Amino acid sequence: MYKNLFDTKLSIIQSPMAGIQDNALAIAVCKSGGLGSLACGMLSIDDIVKEIKLIKEATDNPFNLNFFCHTHFNYDKEHHLKWQTLLEPYFTEFGIKCESIPDGAKRVPFNHDIADSIEPFKPQFISFHYGLPDKELLSRVKGWGSKIVSSATTVDEALWLESKGIDGIIAQGLEAGGHRGMFLSEDITTQIGLSALLPQIVNKVKVPVIATGGISDNYSIQAALLLGADAVQIGTTYMLCSEAKTSQLHRLALKNIKSQHTAITNLFTGRPARGIVNRVMKELGYIHSLVPNFPYAAIEIGQLRAYSEKLGSDDFSPLWSGQNTSGCKEISAEELTLQLTTDYR
Amino acid sequence: MYKNLFDTKLSIIQSPMAGIQDNALAIAVCKSGGLGSLACGMLSIDDIVKEIKLIKEATDNPFNLNFFCHTHFNYDKEHHLKWQTLLEPYFTEFGIKCESIPDGAKRVPFNHDIADSIEPFKPQFISFHYGLPDKELLSRVKGWGSKIVSSATTVDEALWLESKGIDGIIAQGLEAGGHRGMFLSEDITTQIGLSALLPQIVNKVKVPVIATGGISDNYSIQAALLLGADAVQIGTTYMLCSEAKTSQLHRLALKNIKSQHTAITNLFTGRPARGIVNRVMKELGYIHSLVPNFPYAAIEIGQLRAYSEKLGSDDFSPLWSGQNTSGCKEISAEELTLQLTTDYR
Helix, strand or coil, rough: CCCCCCCCCCEEECCCCCCCCCCHHHHHHHCCCCEEECCCCCCHHHHHHHHHHHHHHHCCEEEEEEECCCCCCCCCCCHHHHHHHHHHHHHHHHHCCCCHHHHHHHCCCCHHHHHHHHHHHHHCCEEECCCCCHHHHHHHHHCCCCCCEEECCHHHHHCCCHHHCCCEEEEEECCEEECCCCCCCCCCHHHHCHHHHHHHHHHHHHHHHHHEECCCCCHHHHHHHHHHCCCCECCCCCCCCCCCCCCCCHHHHCHHHHHHCCCEEECCCCCCEEEECCCHHHHCCCCCCCCCCCCCCCHHHHHHHHHHHCCCCCCCCCCCCCCCCCCCHHHHHHHHHHHHHHCCC | CCCCCCCCCCEECCCCCCCCCCHHHHHHHHHHHCEEECCCCCHHHHHHHHHHHHHHHHHCEEEEEEEECCCCCCHHHHHHHHHHHHHHHHHHCCCCCCCCCHHHHCCCCCHHHHHHHHHHCCCHHHEECCCCCCHHHHHHHCCCCCCEEEEEEHHHHHHHHCCCCCCCEECCCCCCCCEEECCCCCCCCCCCCHHHHHHHHHHHCCEEEEEECCCCHHHHHHHHHHHHEEEEECCCHCCCCCCCCCCCCCCCCHHHHHCCCEEEECCCCCCCCCCCCHHHHHHHCCCCCCCCCCCCHHHHHHHHHHHHHHHHCCCCCCECCCCCCCCCCCCCHHHHHHHCCCCCC
């Protein structure tokens, strides 16, 4: 009916944002004609099912389920001891004791158990972050008729994804907030601004390309479509919406002038992600070589975060944000989606 | 007559590229209806005058003169000794002796002597990099009726430039090749992709904004104009043109798949600049804390460059390039400019 890959009225996908949203944001975007997404990467299987049911009760429109598919590493005790030594001065400052519990980090890669739980819903769209699951799992999901997309941060990654039979590619410009989808390199200098990345991917692949990174208004949507995008994915711009579960501290940071300075950091999870610069990023450096593997880094720093957030401080919080917060508005996501398609200067 | 700040037929400015161009490229772009630029930052006063005369003989169209206005540091012998120690293994490998000659680096900030030499030509447009010259020099230049633009890499820099009475602002997205125009911060994580930078600057300033970074074809020009740009500045895309003075080694690198990976490095001059990743960047790291001040870093590494280039190697060459070489063509700059305004997928 409509002309984009997702067959939605609007060429807008809401970025899945783990820890910052649940069904409410997805429903609001679906209802307004975009494609709402549910970030499943930090949810238990029970919660995934519960959230899907809530979305399906609220809307008949299609929606997107997002999963991580990072390489699974085991918890490495020795590595964590080094990391704890580095963080020790903060624990001392707070007068708290660090406890390193291997299952304290919640991000699990997509697996057959998860597939079992979502199969009954025959999801129309699934987006992956950090590459793709293995061939068998991917075939299984495609067997349901689900359309599959994943993020590419370089031309190489786009070509790799296309070679695996994917239905669409999310060109993630380095302006984007949250975790970089990068999976063929760990060197963050390989990351490319959307104005350079999008045209190159569009020229190299045959599947539809979804643009993300810095998109904040109708003009930037139109510009991305002009550059050959099939649709755009928008995250940061939704973060102040009433349906988002963005914390109060995070909301304050997004509205503050300090949100002008974000950086890609691996401190919070072990994988590079863009967030607003805060105390721990300034003091340890944005990228640190001693950080444990994803997602275990969150175990220790999460305790510092919990303690300092109780005191009203965001010094140890992952303040995920893209490089452009100018489109953030404290309104409903339905209203925002409408404005995104109609606003003028 | 035309509607952009520069009153040119096309809304295209050729990026000034010190060391990579002379009057020939500027003339070609001027003749095709864009605004050609002469990069004066590495030229002697005699050469600046000679080049201007050649441009004026060839075309009556307006052109742009570009100057650096970095803070001048004195040559610091002790700092250089540390830098030489770091580079010593390379000198040993080549069997050559390092000579550190204070006046071996050619980049001089804009000054009254330069102003004296260009005043007779009453240049219509002058663009600066690294901020602006002091108030008196700026007033002097403005007194000739010259229109002044300079690069902003953050919203803060754009507001600073506007407060100084500038006529236009070049929004330099981090995709751009060559030196970052940054002047209010030395932290390269402050640098922003064009898709996030351009709309924010357009929304915050009243003067015309020129977009640069990753622009390679008619679509990216149209997209930038849609985002509110008055014109675009294009550099990398011109680097294979017959009128450019790009070296053969540099041309080969731009045409090679390795041009997909550029990084911002301070190794070659002491200031951060984007170039294709090569041996010295990989081995020393892209940003090194021991690098001497701009432009003196070039003294020592320039000797390694000269030696290895003679052997046909680009291991120590600054291979300036933006993050998008897909628009580079080995044709004349006149033809390329025409194609930039008419090409379709």
